[in-house]
Every structure is written in C-alpha cells, then in structure tokens.
Amino acid sequence: MQFTYKKQEKLKSKKLIKLLFENGKKITVFPIMLLYLKIEHDSDYLIQAGVTVSKKNFKNAVDRNRIKRLLRETYRLNKPFLYEKLENKYIFMFIYLGKEELKYQLLDTKMKELMNRFTHKITEK
RNA sequence: GUAUAAAGUCGCCUUAUCGUUUCGAUUUAUAUCGAGAAAGGAAAGUCCGGACACCAUAGUGAAUUGUAGCGGUUAACGACCGUCAUUACGUUUUUAACGUAAGAGGACAAGUGCAACAGAAAGCAAGUACAGGUAAUGCUGUAGUGAAACCAGGUAAACUCUACGAGGUGCAAUGUUACGUAUAUUGGAGUUCUAAGAAAUUAGAGUAGAGUUAGCGCUCAAAUCUUCAAGGGGUAAACAGCUAAAGUUAAUUAGUAAUAAUUGACGUAGAUAAAUGAUAAGGGUCACGCUUUAGCGUGAUACAGAAUCCGGCUUAUAGACUUUAUUUUAAA
C-alpha cells in the first residue's frame, strides 16, 4: 500500500457528509477532531476521508488552504498504519479546532496519536 | 551621497524524497509506465462596462433609471488621454502673467420648492440710519445683518427641464444523460350491451368498476379505471458549457497622448468539501549584533489563493530597482 490520496479516496458526496455530521462519532486529540462512521460506500478504497477548517478561526483563504494541505499530508503519510488493522469500510472527516497554525512535525505526532486511539476503539469491540 | 513625495517595474531561487490534477498506453481490475503543464498584481472588493447564454420583443409615446464643459480613444463604459472654465497654493515685472495641484462643470432668461439665527427685506411684500436728489415718492448711493442682499438675486450631489443612452435574468445561465417516486389539476387515446342515425351524437340498459352495508341489497355508473403527454414534487450524481483570447510581448510607423496599424516571437491553470502541495538541505535579499572589511551568529522574507471569460476602477502589500521634483550635506 502506497502513500496515495486520490480522487477516489476523498469524501465528496454531500449525502454522506450530511450523514456523517448527524450520526458520526468523535475522537479528539487537540487540535484535530476526527468524525468517523462505519458505512458501505462505492469507493474501491476502505476509507474516504475529508478535511475541513472553520472560517471563523481562519479568515483568509490562504491560511485555510495551508492547514488543509498539512492535514491531508499527515493523513496521507500515516494511512498505511490504519489499513493494516481495518476490515470494514469507513468515512472520515478531520476537523481543525485550533486558532493558530502549528508546525508539521507537531501535527504529525498528533495524527499518529489520533490513529492509535481510533484503532484501539475499533479492536476493543 | 542622504531624506521625502509622485509615477512606473519586479515581487525570492536551486536540488532531493513523497504526493495531487490532466492526457496517452497496458491491464478483468487494483494498478503500472510515459508525457508535458499547473495560481495573481491585485486571482480580493463586486463599484462600472462588455462578450456569451436563456427568456421576452410590431411601431411610437409615457413612466423608471443612468450620464452631463469641449475634443479624442475604445468592442463598450460612469474608464482612459488631451484641453478649457473654475478653485487652492507659490513666485514675479501684481486690475495681470507664470508654475504646481485639484477639477461629478448643461439649464434657475419655463415652472415649483427651499434658505435656521440675524436682518426693514432672502419675494403674491415691506422699508431702518446717513448722504444725495425731486413738485412728490425707496427715487439713487452708502452703512449695518448674513454664506448670499435694492439684484433678469442664490440653490439642480432640491423637484424639474434639455440632450444622449438603457428590454430582463445571469455559467447555481443553458443543454444532454443518469437515479427515482406520492400524484392535485389539464388534455389526448383506449375499455360493456341495446335501439335510432350516413356520421357526429342521442336515448335506454345497469355490464366492468366505484361508494355504502356484517351480509343480502341499495345508489352512482364509463369515469372515480388503464395508458401517454403536459404540469407538479423530489435526488444533489455525471458530461457538455470550460478555456486560443477585443491574447501576451518586441521592433517600426502614425499621433502631444490614450491608442491604432504592420512585421516577428510565444502558445499560457481548469478544480468542484474545490488540485496547483508537504518535508529536508543549500543559496539570495534585508535588519541587528560580534569581530573586522571579509566572515560568523540570530531574526525576518509582504499582501494574498483562480471558479465562464475579458476591459477598467477601488482597496491590501515586506523588500528591491528605475525616472522626475524638492530639501540638505560634502567635494571640485
């Protein structure tokens, strides 16, 4: 499995996103919050993931884009770790809660911690 | 050389690793390989003007709304260029001229409205003080009030008038496909029998069916049924529109200029919870400090992210460079 993040892996359907926000479960490792939901979707990949940043916290489009790019990058590089342990299909949404931009290395460690917690929760069941 | 102001130009670079979007090839498919390209001067605000699309549309007038010295540029404009009145400041040889900057500026000799306080008076009128003048009188001048006054007064970024222009809605326009389902309403076609008639149709039966009843039955009866179309309700998927264009740039010519013409060169993003990146290393530029005139260390490297496409305007912007003007310093 490679470090890819293609069109097929992105969460695009408005319907799914709506479902996710209504029924999804949360895990938070500040400043990242993960919303996830176990659901059968059409993609060939196990996970469809999206990324979002609030307009309230970051007013300029440039800053929002920067954060989203960082989040995507951390997800992309840590993805194989998740795929080793997963069996069912999921949809993800990463939400950035912080009000200031963090450095890449910090975000990377946070993302790893977040994924650890997620796999714990799944395997417990 | 320093500082300030105005105008204009540029607005970080290189390498490595891992990725995203597009196209092509291979493959059942995951995917693999190859190819080139990938954010701005404002992409922003949406303040104007167009292209393009759909809808509407005989003509004329009215209403609504925009513009407003004169001339030019342009696809077009409320933009741009030139120029004049006017205003402000400065200088001089001071009833004027020159320089710099501003410059939404048609008409109050068509009508209506408005002008606080002050003032006799800011209009369907009334008349103060002083002086002059008359047969006589606000008849004339000055003073005083005020932003404005014995005047065809002022005011149109007041209504209005004049001249010229403007159909509406916007790529979430619009077209095609897919998914999918309650059916109000409207229209067409179809579905029983008998009689009359050439036919449209009319009259009757009470069949299919509908309503009601526990049921028998009773009532209605081809529409309340079927089907097709319009219409309406929902879903939020795909493709086209979608990027080569009033294109960018250099030289020459015409023009005071905006700009135009000719020739040469270039071929320039196309996403949709929204790509154009992330990390590491090195370099450039600027500031500060140390040492010392060549290095070292630390910090900074702006404003900001395409969403149908162009032409302007407005606003944000670290730093660098060019030109012009002014000030001051040093040298010759």
Add this chain to the structure above:
RNA sequence: GGCCACGUAGUUCAAUUGGAUAGAAUGACAGAUUUCGGCUCUGUUGGUUGAAGGUUCGAGUCCUUCCGUGGUCA
C-alpha cells in the same frame, strides 16, 4: 460564484423632505424615602451618528469609495 438589504448612547427605538445643543425609554451612578432591600421620586452620566473623502453657509439626512453584519438562488 452571482444577486440583494441593513449599520444612531451599554440595549431597544426616534430625529417634521438638509437648520443648529442629535432626543425617548431602559440600563449605570448618586441622593431622597425605608430598620434594610425592592417599588417610587429627583438629579447625573453616557454618541467622533460604522470609517474616509466630497457637495453645501450648514450633513445623522445628499453623492462616492471602503469596513462590518445579515439574507437569497439549482
């Protein structure tokens, strides 16, 4: 992405078609009343009218450009 609307004391609203010092209620503060508090009465306070320009003798009001807030569409 397109298209609209609205900004006045801490809060909710006024301001006669441009005319003076921008008002009212409520709130806040002080005093009176009360043993104390509330109610009530009296007084005081608080605004660069979202910002910057312009027109005008004079702008909350007219014009232009920005800033902020909200709405709408298939």
